[in-house]
Amino acid sequence: MKYQDLFEKFYMEGQLYLPDTAISFAEIPWNRHPSFDGVDLKHLVTAGKTGGQFSYHLVRIAPGKAIGNHIHETQLETHEIISGTGICVNNGVELIYEPGVISILPRGLPHEVKAGPDGLCLFAKFIPALTRSQNNGARISHACR
Numbered sequence: 001m002k003y004q005d006l007f008e009k010f011y012m013e014g015q016l017y018l019p020d021t022a023i024s025f026a027e028i029p030w031n032r033h034p035s036f037d038g039v040d041l042k043h044l045v046t047a048g049k050t051g052g053q054f055s056y057h058l059v060r061i062a063p064g065k066a067i068g069n070h071i072h073e074t075q076l077e078t079h080e081i082i083s084g085t086g087i088c089v090n091n092g093v094e095l096i097y098e099p100g101v102i103s104i105l106p107r108g109l110p111h112e113v114k115a116g117p118d119g120l121c122l123f124a125k126f127i128p129a130l131t132r133s134q135n136n137g138a139r140i141s142h143a144c145r
Contacts, residue, residue, distance in 0.1 A: 006099075007083040007121040011058060016044055025058070038065025038115075047129035055129035059122050061086065061115035069112040075130065077105040080123040085116035097122070 014025035025042065033039035042058040061067065069089070079088065079102065086097040091109040095101070097120060105111045113120065
């Protein structure tokens with residue numbers, strides 16, 4: 001299976017299973033990132049579902065776009081790269097992002113992610129969860145490709 005196909009399988013056919021429910025990823029809307037152009041999010045597991053313990057997000061960064069330098073003061077963040085390529089600068093250290101890479105971004109440290117020419121798709125997980133104000137975005141309707 002090609003990596004792009006794997007990402008499409010997640011967003012089109014993926015399922016989230018919780019003890020009390022199952023949710024199809026296709027039913028979760030895409031949202032524009034509130035601060036970074038060319039970045040779209042699917043909020044798969046939100047703070048409300050986990051009592052604020054953690055949140056999971058499917059992230060698509062368009063070719064040549066970036067999640068600019070920022071800090072999460074209270075959350076540890078992980079990235080699991082599903083498709084595409086790019087670079088993450090984690091506290092000044094440049095990391096190559098490609099399918100199969102997992103990166104840990106400790107709380108309180110600056111980081112940014114830049115997509116390569118084919119874009120970048122990843123899972124972002126936050127412990128504790130991002131709050132509503134931290135992941136608020138405008139709803140959009142296009143699919144991730």
